[in-house]
Amino acid sequence: xxxxxxxxxxxxxxxxxxxxxxxxxxxxxxxxxxxxxxxxxxxxxxxxxxxxxxxxxxxxxxxxxxxxxxxxxxxxxxxxxxxxxxxxxxxxxxxxxxxxxxxxxxxxxxxxxxxxxxxxxxxxxxxxxxxxxxxxxxxxxxxxxxxxxxxxxxxxxxxxxxxxxxxxxxxxxxxxxxxxxxxxxxxxxxxxxxxxxxxxxxxxxxxxxxxxxxxxxxxxxxxxxxxxxxxxxxxxxxxxxxxxxxxxxxxxxxxxxxxxxxxxxxxxxxxxxxxxxxxxxxxxxxxxxxxxxxxxxxxxxxxxxxxxxxxxxxxxxxxxxxxxxxxxxxxxxxxxxxxxxxxxxxxxxxxxxxxxxxxxxxxxxxxxxxxxxxxxxxxxxxxxxxxxxxxxxxxxxxxxxxxxxxxxxxxxxxxxxxxxxxxxxxxxxxxxxxxxxxxxxxxxxxxxxxxxxxxxxxxxxxxxxxxxxxxxxxxxxxxxxxxxxxxxxxxxxxxxxxxxxxxxxxxxxxxxxxxxxxxxxxxxxxxxxxxxxxxxxxxxxxxx
Amino acid sequence: xxxxxxxxxxxxxxxxxxxxxxxxxxxxxxxxxxxxxxxxxxxxxxxxxxxxxxxxxxxxxxxxxxxxxxxxxxxxxxxxxxxxxxxxxxxxxxxxxxxxxxxxxxxxxxxxxxxxxxxxxxxxxxxxxxxxxxxxxxxxxxxxxxxxxxxxxxxxxxxxxxxxxxx
Numbered sequence: 001x002x003x004x005x006x007x008x009x010x011x012x013x014x015x016x017x018x019x020x021x022x023x024x025x026x027x028x029x030x031x032x033x034x035x036x037x038x039x040x041x042x043x044x045x046x047x048x049x050x051x052x053x054x055x056x057x058x059x060x061x062x063x064x065x066x067x068x069x070x071x072x073x074x075x076x077x078x079x080x081x082x083x084x085x086x087x088x089x090x091x092x093x094x095x096x097x098x099x100x101x102x103x104x105x106x107x108x109x110x111x112x113x114x115x116x117x118x119x120x121x122x123x124x125x126x127x128x129x130x131x132x133x134x135x136x137x138x139x140x141x142x143x144x145x146x147x148x149x150x151x152x153x154x155x156x157x158x159x160x161x162x163x164x165x166x167x168x169x170x171x172x173x174x175x176x177x178x179x180x181x182x183x184x185x186x187x188x189x190x191x192x193x194x195x196x197x198x199x200x201x202x203x204x205x206x207x208x209x210x211x212x213x214x215x216x217x218x219x220x221x222x223x224x225x226x227x228x229x230x231x232x233x234x235x236x237x238x239x240x241x242x243x244x245x246x247x248x249x250x251x252x253x254x255x256x257x258x259x260x261x262x263x264x265x266x267x268x269x270x271x272x273x274x275x276x277x278x279x280x281x282x283x284x285x286x287x288x289x290x291x292x293x294x295x296x297x298x299x300x301x302x303x304x305x306x307x308x309x310x311x312x313x314x315x316x317x318x319x320x321x322x323x324x325x326x327x328x329x330x331x332x333x334x335x336x337x338x339x340x341x342x343x344x345x346x347x348x349x350x351x352x353x354x355x356x357x358x359x360x361x362x363x364x365x366x367x368x369x370x371x372x373x374x375x376x377x378x379x380x381x382x383x384x385x386x387x388x389x390x391x392x393x394x395x396x397x398x399x400x401x402x403x404x405x406x407x408x409x410x411x412x413x414x415x416x417x418x419x420x421x422x423x424x425x426x427x428x429x430x431x432x433x434x435x436x437x438x439x440x441x442x443x444x445x446x447x448x449x450x451x452x453x454x455x456x457x458x459x460x461x462x463x464x465x466x467x468x469x470x471x472x473x474x475x476x477x478x479x480x481x482x483x484x485x486x487x488x489x490x491x492x493x494x495x496x497x498x499x500x501x502x503x504x505x506x507x508x509x510x511x512x513x514x515x516x517x518x519x520x521x522x523x524x525x526x527x528x529x530x531x532x533x534x535x536x537x538x539x540x541x542x543x544x
Numbered sequence: 545x546x547x548x549x550x551x552x553x554x555x556x557x558x559x560x561x562x563x564x565x566x567x568x569x570x571x572x573x574x575x576x577x578x579x580x581x582x583x584x585x586x587x588x589x590x591x592x593x594x595x596x597x598x599x600x601x602x603x604x605x606x607x608x609x610x611x612x613x614x615x616x617x618x619x620x621x622x623x624x625x626x627x628x629x630x631x632x633x634x635x636x637x638x639x640x641x642x643x644x645x646x647x648x649x650x651x652x653x654x655x656x657x658x659x660x661x662x663x664x665x666x667x668x669x670x671x672x673x674x675x676x677x678x679x680x681x682x683x684x685x686x687x688x689x690x691x692x693x694x695x696x697x698x699x700x701x702x703x704x705x706x707x708x709x710x711x
Contacts, residue, residue: 432660
């Protein structure tokens with residue numbers, strides 16, 4: 001078997017777990033959407049889903065943590081190995097990693113499904129979940145580090161046979177993504193190892209809410225780049241080719257990813273603008289760095305759109321904007337990802353609003369935030385990943401997609417449902433409706449919320465329908481489809497290739513040093529102060 | 545389908561530069577505008593407010609006596625504790641035109657205080673004392689919500705500020 005075919009099985013294994021998690025999260029999500037419109041289905045779901053908040057925790061953990069992470073750990077090594085054209089350096093380690101992560105997931109799933117970890121995907125102490133939840137999630141994180149190791153070893157092996165060559169762009173981007181994540185996940189790892197695990201096991205009596213939040217958001221913002229960058233990799237290196245064009249600039253793409261490596265982490269305080277106990281000055285430093293990370297996003301926007309434009313023009317597109325209509329809209333993989341980019345533009349604007357110190361006070365912890373999250377991780381990432389699976393699943397199974405038309409319907413339903421759903425949540429947030437709240441049961445529903453709340457259910461229902469069509473199409477592809485699908489993934493060529501970039505754009509270490517220095521600067525003083533003054537006197541409790 | 549048009553790398557470089565420069569200028573400009581307007585309007589973020597042991601809140605001043613007190617002409621202080629699933633006090637009365645400072649903490653898990661119509665948005669963390677100041681100009685009822693998930697009855701945790709017409 002070829003190297004790629006061997007890896008294909010590992011990728012398929014990750015994809016299976018990811019898709020099951022997505023399915024679970026979608027089903028629980030529907031119940032939440034209906035609840036906001038006053039349709040309480042939870043009595044019918046008991047004892048599987050024991051409360052609104054139990055369902056919400058399942059939804060968040062399954063969709064935001066599991067679906068993304070398992071997809072990425074399957075997809076990026078697949079891309080990297082294809083681009084390197086050498087086998088994964090340590091295939092046994094690869095399988096060990098998969099089983100470690102899956103074992104961790106199952107361990108965490110026991111209390112989560114059993115309503116002993118109804119603490120949301122942010123699990124802010126002193127809400128106290130069962131220890132297996134924290135230990136299981138920690139094993140998943142450790143697994144992601146082993147993926148980084150395997151990618152680094154693979155690059156080393158490639159380097160031996162290709163001395164002096166530039167790392168192929170898709171592989172380089174995969175490595176940068178995992179390097180960034182490994183560095184960023186240090187906060188979460190510290191929270192787990194030093195705070196939540198010993199505390200949930202009863203080894204220490206107390207914990208601290210603020211320190212836990214600081215460590216969580218150390219990882220909690222860069223984790224969105226860990227989800228987003230794999231979608232960017234597809235937008236940069238695969239979608240332009242699918243659209244019949246070329247990547248506009250390889251050096252600019254590298255520069256953008258290296259800036260994400262440097263800038264993704266030292267800005268977590270923008271999730272904590274309203275937390276007491278962190279000095280306002282440091283919050284402003286993180287606000288500044290948040291605006292700085294907007295820069296590589298703008299570079300990506302330009303480069304990806306220019307690449308799409310080259311494809312559309314090659315297909316006969318004309319004009320400044322009209323070329324857009326000439327993209328291959330009949331290809332569900334392209335349609336999904338281009339539409340994901342479009343909605344992501346609104347997610348990006350919303351993100352800037354969230355980062356803006358004074359505007360954040362209007363929207364923090366309101367329904368605006370899940371509205372934003374569903375445009376970013378729920379569309380830019382999820383709809384792109386769906387678009388990727390429209391070629392990846394056929395490639396791994398050797399069977400053509402069962403129905404392209406059904407896939408197109410699914411993609412447009414997702415966009416339509418999301419526009420309704422996300423717009424409703426954004427508006428409700430601006431009207432002061434809190435997030436993560438069983439609104440249908442609240443005594444304080446304001447009159448101005450009432451006309452908008454049903455739209456949450458309408459949008460959510462359309463999204464669920466779209467997701468079910470998606471799963472049906474994939475299942476029928478595996479079971480019914482008989483048309484063959486050729487193996488072999490083609491990346492977009494670049495108009496301006498890697499040789500036009502300075503050599504430092506192909507190195508990781510100097511940028512990693514810069515990233516660590518910036519993190520030390522942005523987080524060092526606040527963390528040192530907290531570690532020196534925190535008494536760890538919150539006992540913690542189960543309140544669900 | 546024809547091949548995509550060839551573009552010499554030097555042109556690519558010029559396009560890149562034409563995009564990069566405004567991409568640096570725009571975020572900096574936006575940040576500057578925001579900072580200036582925020583400080584100009586006197587908007588501040590919660591900062592260091594001191595600590596209180598979460599298990600000792602009820603025995604520690606000022607939280608041993610939650611409530612509203614006048615601290616000056618048109619100035620009030622609300623000492624507030626939050627606990628599952630109530631604010632104490634949960635009903636606050638002040639005259640219109642009052643400047644009110646909330647001094648608040650949590651006795652158990654993480655809560656939040658959101659008063660949408662008065663621009664109050666602050667996390668209430670066990671162990672930390674939060675301090676925010678706002679003005680209530682118009683008479684009426686201002687609902688206040690807990691906006692962080694705090695357990696099974698989170699959606700029942702709310703209260704109101706009743707702003708009475710100025711005497």
